[in-house]
Amino acid sequence: MIELLTTRHAYIAFVLLVCIGLYMMIASPNIVKKLIGLNLFQTAVFLLFVVAAYVQGGTSPVIPAGAPETYVSPLPHVIVLTAIVVGVSLTAVGLALSIRVYSEFGTLRMDVLREIVRENREVNDD
Numbered sequence: 001m002i003e004l005l006t007t008r009h010a011y012i013a014f015v016l017l018v019c020i021g022l023y024m025m026i027a028s029p030n031i032v033k034k035l036i037g038l039n040l041f042q043t044a045v046f047l048l049f050v051v052a053a054y055v056q057g058g059t060s061p062v063i064p065a066g067a068p069e070t071y072v073s074p075l076p077h078v079i080v081l082t083a084i085v086v087g088v089s090l091t092a093v094g095l096a097l098s099i100r101v102y103s104e105f106g107t108l109r110m111d112v113l114r115e116i117v118r119e120n121r122e123v124n125d126d
Contacts, residue, residue, distance in 0.1 A: 010051040017044030031101065031108045035094045042087045049076045049083075 017040050024037025053076035102108055105116055 010047060014044050014048050014051070017041070017047065029109045029111050031098045031110065032095070034110075035091060035098070038094075039087065039091060042083070046080045046083060049080045053077065 021037045021039075021041030021044060024040065025034050028034055028037065053073060055072045058072040098108060101113065105113060107113060107116075
């Protein structure tokens with residue numbers, strides 16, 4: 001077990017990033033901190049894809065005649081690049097919405113925002 005932990009550093013980093021990202025998304029009441037946690041979680045998934053696609057002794061996928069048959073598949077790397085673009089877009093939209101929420105309500109704390117929404121519903125119901 002110890003040997004497995006000492007040889008698989010990337011998997012340990014994956015687990016740590018997932019745990020930290022999930023903790024930040026669940027435990028933090030601040031919207032921006034939740035977005036940072038989401039980015040850490042996304043980074044962990046990217047790391048897992050790249051590590052899973054690693055081939056020991058693999059070459060680039062451009063295969064000339066007579067080349068070794070082990071090559072690295074470019075598909076996981078392409079998926080990760082696409083996911084990075086989606087992640088950056090998601091972060092940009094999340095930050096833009098956070099700015100709008102802050103300008104409207106003056107806070108980014110979820111518990112305070114829930115209370116404000118609850119008060120607004122009570123006022124509108126009356």
